[in-house]
Amino acid sequence: MNVIIGIDEVGRGPVAGPVAVGAFCFRDAKAIREIRGFCVPIRDSKKLTRAQREKWFVQIKIWKKQNKCDFCVTMIPASQIDKIGISKAIKQALQKSLYKLKPDFKNQILLDGGLRAPAEFKNQKTIIKGDEKYPVISFASIVAKVTRDKYMFAQAKKFPNYGFENHVGYGTRAHYEAIKKYGITKLHRMSFLKKML
DSSP states (O other): OOOEEEEEEEOSSOSBSOEEEEEEEESOHHHHHHGGGSSSOOOOGGGSOHHHHHHHHHHHHHHHHTTSEEEEEEEEOHHHHHHHOHHHHHHHHHHHHHHHTOOOTTSEEEEETTOOOOTTOOSEEEETTHHHHOHHHHHHHHHHHHHHHHHHHHHHHHSTTSOHHHHTTOOOHHHHHHHHHHOOOTTBOGGGOGGGO
16 A cells, blocks of 8 residues: 655644644555545544544544554644744654654655645645645644644643633633733743733
8 A cells, every 4th residue: 555644733823832743644545445434524623623523533543553544743842932933843843743654755745735844755745725635634634633632621720720721722812811810831932922021
């Protein structure tokens, strides 16, 4: 089977929390056929409900145990984003996730949006709205989103005044009001909050 790797990022825009990059690949054609029979549609993670993403994530983990697929998610924390910038942080996370899958340089790499794999991967393609067109990218989006969200839900227990369980770090009105009232935490991206400092 020709292994195709999909890559997507989640968390570029939040003012708090890490950015996450997921890399996903099928290792068995049986899993690809099983997609059609699953009760939840496959598409961009942002267009699925939390419950739908969780159902897919459970299925993905089952496939991984069966060696039908593999995936990796790398998260870069706010402190590092502030040091090197969001673009370099995403690039760093992308490389780590991709190399953890132990790819062959001949593998086809499909990336969402404006993402690029390292230059040594000659067979790569960046696709606008790729997470809506290719399941392998959709699954990369789902594993990244679920992993990042779970992290932010855990942080909500450590920082209960900020509502991370609701907005997962995005700049909502309630989030900004909480920052004004309770201050900055180690989760916040200082470089994204310059107007408030």
